[in-house]
Amino acid sequence: MERVPEPELMNEEEQARAYAEADFEAPHSAFVDLLLRHLPQLPESGVAVDLGCGPGDITFRVARALPGWTIIGVDGAAAMLLHGQEDLMRQSLSERVRLVHAHLPVNALPAAPFDFLFSNSLLHHLAEPMVLWETIRTFGKPGAPVFIMDLARPESREEARRLVEEHSGGEPPILKKDFHNSLLAAYRVEEVEEQLRRSGLPLEVETVSDRHWIAHGRI
Numbered sequence: 001m002e003r004v005p006e007p008e009l010m011n012e013e014e015q016a017r018a019y020a021e022a023d024f025e026a027p028h029s030a031f032v033d034l035l036l037r038h039l040p041q042l043p044e045s046g047v048a049v050d051l052g053c054g055p056g057d058i059t060f061r062v063a064r065a066l067p068g069w070t071i072i073g074v075d076g077a078a079a080m081l082l083h084g085q086e087d088l089m090r091q092s093l094s095e096r097v098r099l100v101h102a103h104l105p106v107n108a109l110p111a112a113p114f115d116f117l118f119s120n121s122l123l124h125h126l127a128e129p130m131v132l133w134e135t136i137r138t139f140g141k142p143g144a145p146v147f148i149m150d151l152a153r154p155e156s157r158e159e160a161r162r163l164v165e166e167h168s169g170g171e172p173p174i175l176k177k178d179f180h181n182s183l184l185a186a187y188r189v190e191e192v193e194e195q196l197r198r199s200g201l202p203l204e205v206e207t208v209s210d211r212h213w214i215a216h217g218r219i
C-alpha cells in the first residue's frame with residue numbers, strides 16, 4: 001500500500017485535547033521499557049531531547065525513569081504544548097523538564113547539543129523524513145544514544161482498520177481516525193532502513209509489535 005501523508009502538526013484544539021486525554025498507558029510504558037532495555041548504559045545524568053513530544057506524556061515518563069536527567073521536549077504544535085505545560089505543572093517536573101515550541105527543521109534548539117535523543121511517533125508526520133535523522137545528527141553529541149519508535153505502515157487499508165479496532169476500538173472517533181491516518185502515513189521498516197543508510201547514522205531497526213518498530217544505537 002502506498003503511503004498517504006497526513007498533516008505534520010497536530011495543531012487543532014479538538015485533536016490536541018483528544019490526544020492529551022487518551023489512554024496511552026500500554027504503548028507509552030512499552031516505549032520506556034524498550035528504551036531502558038536497549039540503552040542499559042545510559043549515564044546517571046545529562047540533557048536529553050524528546051523530538052515531537054506532543055503533550056509530553058512520554059517526556060514525563062522518561063523524566064521519571066531517569067531522575068538525574070534534564071529533558072527538553074520539542075514540538076511545533078502550540079495546541080499540544082499547552083496541554084503538556086498544564087501537565088508539567090501538575091507533575092512537579094518543571095525543574096528538570098522544559099517544553100519548547102519549534103517546528104523542525106530548525107537551526108538552533110535550547111540546551112543543545114544533547115547527550116541523549118529520543119522520539120515517539122514523529123517520523124510518520126514528516127513530509128520529508130530526513131528531517132528527523134538530520135536533526136539527530138545536528139543536535140546530538142558524538143556517541144550520544146538515540147532511541148526512536150514509530151508505527152509501521154500495514155500491507156493494506158483492511159489491515160489498518162483491523163489494527164485500529166484491535167488497539168483503539170474503545171477510543172473516541174477522532175482518535176481512531178487519527179490512528180488510522182497515522183498507520184497510512186507511517187514508514188515501513190525497509191523505508192526507515194533506507195533513510196538511515198542515506199543519513200549515515202549507525203542505528204539498528206527492529207520490529208517490536210504488530211504496529212511498531214524501534215531504531216536505537218549511538219551516533
Ligand SMILES: C[S@@+](CC[C@H](N)C(=O)[O-])C[C@H]1O[C@@H](n2cnc3c(N)ncnc32)[C@H](O)[C@@H]1O
Nearest residue numbers: 008009010052053054075076077103104120125
Ligand atoms: C503523534 S504525535 C506524538 C506525540 C508524542 N511523541 C507521543 O508519543 O505522545 C506527533 C507530534 O509531532 C509533532 N510534529 C509533527 N511534525 C513536526 C515538526 N516538523 N516539528 C515539530 N513537531 C512536529 C506534532 O505536532 C505532534 O505533536
